[in-house]
Amino acid sequence: MSEFDFIASAQRTISMERDAVDSLLARLDQHFSRACQTLLDCKARIVVTGMGKSGHIGRKMAATLASTGSPAFFVHPGEASHGDMGMITREDVVIALSNSGNTAELVTLLPLIKRLGVPMISITGNPDSTLARAAVANLHTGVEMEACPLNLAPTSSTTTALVMGDALAIAMLEARGFSAEDFAFSHPGGALGRRLLLLVDDIMHAGERMPMVTPDTRLRDALLEMTRKGLGLTGVADESGSLIGIFTDGDLRRTLDHSVDIHSASIASVMTPRAKTVAQGALAAEALKVMEDAKINGLFVVDDAGKPVGALNMHDLLRAGVV
Template sequence: MSSITSNLNATPNKSGAVTFDAERALALACETLHAEAEAIQSLKLRLAGEGSASFAQAMALLMNCHGRVVVSGMGKSGHIARKMAATFASTGTPAMFVHPGEAAHGDLGMITPQDVVIAISYSGESSELAAIIPTIKRLGTRLIAMTGNASSSLAGWADVHLDVKVDKEACPLNLAPTTSTTATLALGDALAVSMLDARGFGEEDFARSHPGGALGRRLLTHVRDVMRTGEAIPQVTPDTRLTTALLEITKKGLAMTAIVDHDQRVLGVFTDGDLRRLMEKVQDFSQVIIADVMHKNPRTVRAEQLAVEAVELMETHRINQLLVADDSGKLVGALHIHDLTRAKVI
């Protein structure tokens, strides 16, 4: 850190509003980010060198865990532990957070011999963790410690110690956990991402863990989930007059109609766009037969396809509607881009 280590001296002015030195605040913010970035870079170099064996051992314990990964820590380390457990759980590694204080009063029953515990304490001397570690060890539960002190009690008890030591905190007083918690969180993410890759966890797995998110909707929603069916499908036979087909288009509100044979096989489609183009050539529609003006062999999708595939087809061919047909070409549904928007696939 440079000379900007004092308080910002924020003081209220006569109106009661707090004033501060914006330039000083910005400089301190930049120094904080620089200090934390340097700490992560230093952690990276250490991990690639002397820390590589410990990281590999930690990965081996996690990969062979037949229970859950239990992450624990007090104070700011506890907040990091909660996030780490959430990241593991959402990326394919069953995990949970256990508060060490609550563990000493009954929550230790959540931990089994099949679990792996990740205990986080920068000093490595957290009294709350120290109170529960002996019981965890007696269970035979494997222990990974993340500390900034390789000579600490917690590091000594652990099966694997991961060093998250930093040169100094970004806090001007070098007291508040800042750089150290950032480094610990980054190493936790590194473990989770490495586990994700080792387990072959893919996009579809992620979607199943996040069904309420955008990716979940994109990867779990199928055409059958959003398509119109039954009486809602606009359809006419090829011998239908255009005027009657237009009434079907208007009634069903999809700005198009399918043309099908008597076995419900798709023969063609006629859209509002086709109507506008036809109006430039034909004045009297009363004698026009739909088979003479329809688009033959239109693009279709299958009901079991992902809805996002229908979106891609629409975007590629610049169309707003699609017919849904089965493998034999029979009409089973209809889809408008608005259906996909309402389902939040787009």
């Protein structure tokens, strides 16, 4: 038996699914706008339903909608006929997925959905199907041929349905003005939650733990301050308490290269002026970006008046799981 060309098979599949997704662009019309407005007007939840592979896509769609500001959940159409229909209220909106548009389990629910007066959006591969005709808006996701060479296994059709669902979710996200902070409240666990919810105030070294000296402090004493506070840096503040500079471990190496006398030199003569800062109340992820962009390992947190209220370094961000 000759060796099978796996790469060629994968390339054909990807090309077919890519072309199927490209075809959706020309189908975005008033039906998509109507579907979006219907979802935006929904006073309760978005109920997504579908059988088989469409059901798997529907579960993902419901999860994406819910995590981007549009409360949604999935109901299996078979279970809906045996009690779960009670999960749907008159204030909801239904999204029904079916490639044929004539799936029996979904068609069975149509009279019940109509009696409740619940608007239904259909995502089908057949715009003339039973579901499409019953919907307030039908999103046509049909494909000429599945990526499956037998044209049997749902492949290209499930991909187009998945992409259309993402298009709906992102349109809703943008229309609602959904922010990164809103997203974080739906994802409080793990690194994502930490990056989007943790503030610099939560991890900064404040009060007596913040390394700070005055401009006339001798370099030797500034080094002692750095050692005591353990951040690898110290700030330099003037009489009004405003931050006028910073001195770091890197500055120390450069200072020693110039044979500066650490016992007599003042910190003002060797500090780096105009230190990088981040505003109090900023996300820890913002502090990380400032550090990465400037290629530094620490910075100060300042209040609205520009006065330092805390300091943090890369190790603090690592311990907090932001990095």
